[in-house]
Amino acid sequence: MKVLVTGGTSGLGLAMATALAAAGSTVALTGRSGERARSVAAELPGAVGLELDVRDEASVARAVDQAWSSLAGLDMLVNNAGIGMRTVNPRFMTEPHGFWETPVDGFRAVIETNLTGYFLMAREVTPRLLAAGGGRIVNVSVNSSTMLRAGFVPYGPSRAGSEALSRVMAADLRGTGVTVNVLLPGGATITGMIPDDVPSGGPAFLMPGVMGPPIVWLASDEAAEVHDERIVATEFDRWLRDRSARSSTE
Numbered sequence: 001m002k003v004l005v006t007g008g009t010s011g012l013g014l015a016m017a018t019a020l021a022a023a024g025s026t027v028a029l030t031g032r033s034g035e036r037a038r039s040v041a042a043e044l045p046g047a048v049g050l051e052l053d054v055r056d057e058a059s060v061a062r063a064v065d066q067a068w069s070s071l072a073g074l075d076m077l078v079n080n081a082g083i084g085m086r087t088v089n090p091r092f093m094t095e096p097h098g099f100w101e102t103p104v105d106g107f108r109a110v111i112e113t114n115l116t117g118y119f120l121m122a123r124e125v126t127p128r129l130l131a132a133g134g135g136r137i138v139n140v141s142v143n144s145s146t147m148l149r150a151g152f153v154p155y156g157p158s159r160a161g162s163e164a165l166s167r168v169m170a171a172d173l174r175g176t177g178v179t180v181n182v183l184l185p186g187g188a189t190i191t192g193m194i195p196d197d198v199p200s201g202g203p204a205f206l207m208p209g210v211m212g213p214p215i216v217w218l219a220s221d222e223a224a225e226v227h228d229e230r231i232v233a234t235e236f237d238r239w240l241r242d243r244s245a246r247s248s249t250e
Contacts, residue, residue, distance in 0.1 A: 001025040001219045002071040004064070006054055006121060007081030009033075009040045011191030012140060012208050016078060019212030021045050025219055028067040028074075030081065054081045054117030055109075064124045076136040076219055077125045079162075082114040084191075085155045096151025107154040114158035118165060126178060134177030138218055139166045140211075141184040141230075163230075170228035179227040181218060185210050186234030210234060 003020050007013040008029025017029045021044040029044075031037035034051025041049030048070045052063040068074055085092040088106030118139055129135030139162055146152060147160040163182060170180040189206040214236040217223055231239060 001075045002073055003027050003076040003078060003219060004067045004071075004074055004125070005029045005078040005080060006052060006117070007031065009036050009049075012185065012189065012211050013078075013080040014040065015208035016080065016211050016215040017047065018044060019209070019216050020219060021047050023216045023219070025076075025216075026071050028071055030063055052081070054121055055112040057120060060120045060124050064121070064128070068128060073132060074125060074128065074135065076138065077121060077129075078138045078140065078215065079118040079121050080140040081117055082140070082158075083110055085152060088154065089151075092151055098151070099153035102153050110154040110158050111161070114155070115161040115165065118162050122165075122169060126173070129178045130176060135179075136218065136223075137169065137178065137180045138215065139163075139169075139180070139182050141166070141182050143184065143187065167228065174227065179223075179225070181226060181228065182230045183211065183214055183218065184230070184232055186232040206234065213237075 001020070001024075003025050005013050005017045005020070005027060008017040008027070009031035013029065017027045021027045027041075027044060027047040028050055029037060029041055029047060030050045030052035031040070032051070032053055034049065037049030037051060039049065041047040048067070050063045050066050051059070053059040087109065088102055089095070089097050122137055125135075125137070141163050142159045147156040149156055166180055166182045173180055185206050187206045189208055189210070191208060210233045214231050214233050217236075217240070218226065218231075
């Protein structure tokens, strides 16, 4: 499996890239710093690191072309690159702001990265997958409660938008051989998006590695026909058992 993981230099992206590489996939991972992306990729077997700003059409086109050339094609896109609330309010966990206090530039930056970035990446990769006869797209998301939480503009709307985008993508691509699924951790996860001032006794955080098993499975032969699913990493084992049970009775 040849996989392009955006935002793959840290957090969830690095955890998924690491798991995929360990399972035998060839991975291209991206970051805004090409130097860092190449440094991180050098630690993974067979991986390549690419510079990418998902907000910029030219950067997207260039990175996808480089990934396609380096890996001799692509089988899967993992849309993961994103920025969080701390970019607009560094103390969002302890001092949340109302939406009317959100800086306009900050709002646009989060939407352009977390939503428009997913669109631009999928828009660039999908025609290539269709021409190749098939492929897979996985869009990383968050819990629904995060999308609706007070003080979470613009992060919440950006993730809600990416889920709606995913469902429309899945509808548009149904029956084409290109599948679209959503994957989310299932809770707050230790990444660079968490502020430094979270009080003790606050929420228990997941480790990024929780994304490993489901992304490896989504890249497997077993998942070839899985389409338009929303998979929660913390519930993955149960989801897989339920799916197997349903299949055995059909």
